[in-house]
Amino acid sequence: MGFLNEQERQAFEQNKPQALRADIWMVSGCEDHQTSADVSNTATFQLPDSAGRAGGACTAALLNVLYEDEKTPWERHSFAQVMDSMRANLRKKGFSQVPQLSSTRPIDMNDKFHIVPEDLPGIRRAVLVGINYRGQKGELRGCHNDVFNMYNYLQDYHGFQDADITVLVDDGDHGQPTKANILAAYHNVVRQSRAGDAIFLHFSGHGTKVRDQNGDEDDGYDEAMVPLDFKQSGLILDDDLYDIFVKGLPAGVHVVAVCDCCHSGTIMDLPYVFKANGEYRRMEIEDAFDFNKILKLFGGKGNTMIMKMGTNVAKNMMKQFFK
Structure with missing residues (x-):
């Protein structure tokens, strides 16, 4: 310096x-300018005990790689291999989406990929959100399946307990994925977490872009999650996620997020990025990132x-x- x-x-x-107190990184299924993709049959991704046929391409592609990795735990994929394998899986199915990894700190892409670091001693909590928007225009079919497939993986291989997993899906049997409920779940998991704990976040549903209102977006748009009641309550902006997690979490908390929705590349507003487009060999500083957000911390x-x-x-x- x-x-x-x-x-x-x-x-x-x-x-x-x-x-940037917490260690946060996020896998998204596409770049900000791209829409996400759905698959009609997740069995084509060789997922064990798939919860249903339809699903998000990002979730299915990632789980395919992770399950393959579990077959040889002594020979884990690197971060770069996981991202590149996701892209290869998507291309085989005819999808053009570019998976993206973003983080609060630069990850060595040659390091072994992990959901929870092996030496992390604390509680493992998860918030899993899947929205099919039943009865609404733009209804989806596979977002519930994405959540339950991810739920099974977290329990089977990473020791997440039922009591520590919050599930919000619009199926009538779980908590409704309204804006208030999603934000409450996010705030709650932050409030509960201490150094040594791990958080896993998964969102499967619609994403969108809206005009930026506070001047912190280089392209003039905020990325946003679309909750079930968006018509009445509005969207969950990237600014909201940044405030809750980047600004709110204490040091020593490890966070992994998977965002399977349109325009999700920078939906947590994290400064470092790796795009699986064949051009990146390491994480780079995101050109569009507003560093005033960091300086204000x-x-x-x-x-x-x-x-x-x-x-x-x-x-x-x-x-x-x-x-």
């Missing part, structure tokens, strides 16, 4: 534990100085700090 003067360096070092007197640096200096600072 040679481009910072000593006063700025001290302010940065003093405040950096408050920035730095409290105290250092905040004013760092804010004055501007976005370009902020990006260089992030590269130095997290390289």
Whole structure:
């Protein structure tokens, strides 16, 4: 960080534990400009005991890779191999979607892929949301199946317990995936979590893009999840997810999210990205990321100085700090 003067360096070092405190990364089924894809029969992805025929292509492609990985646990896939294998699975089925991995900190793509780090001693919690929008325009068929397929995988291979998994699906038997219920579940899992705990998030449903209202999006649009009652209650924006998880979680919490919906590439507004398009060999800083969000997490007197640096200096600072 040679481009910072000593006063700025001290302010940065003093405040950096408050920035990006949790270890968060997300797998999305497509880039922001793409729509997601559905499959009519998830059995074609060789999923064991599939909950139903229809499902999201992202969820099915990821689970296919993860189940294959469980056959040889002594020889795990790397992050790059998982993402590239997802893309290969999708291309074999005729889909053009590009899976994307984003994170709060740069992941070494040669490291072994994991849902929960082996040395993490705490409680494992999950929030799984699947919305078919029954009776509404744009009704889907496979989002419930995605949730139950993921539920089975988490229990069978990662030790998640029933009491620690919140399921919201519009099937009449579980909690309804309304905006209020989804946000309450997210806030609750953050409130419960302590250092050493793990959180798994899964959303399968509609996603969309809306005009950005606070000027923090380079392309002028916010990405958003579409809850069951969106007509009455509105959307869940990327800004909402950022505030809940990136700003809300304490240090030492490990979060993995899978977002199987349209326009979901940067739906958690995380600064580092790997796209399985054959061009990325490592994680890069997302060009469209608003680094003012990170700088605003730095409290105290250092905040004013760092804010004055501007976005370009902020990006260089992030590269130095997290390289």
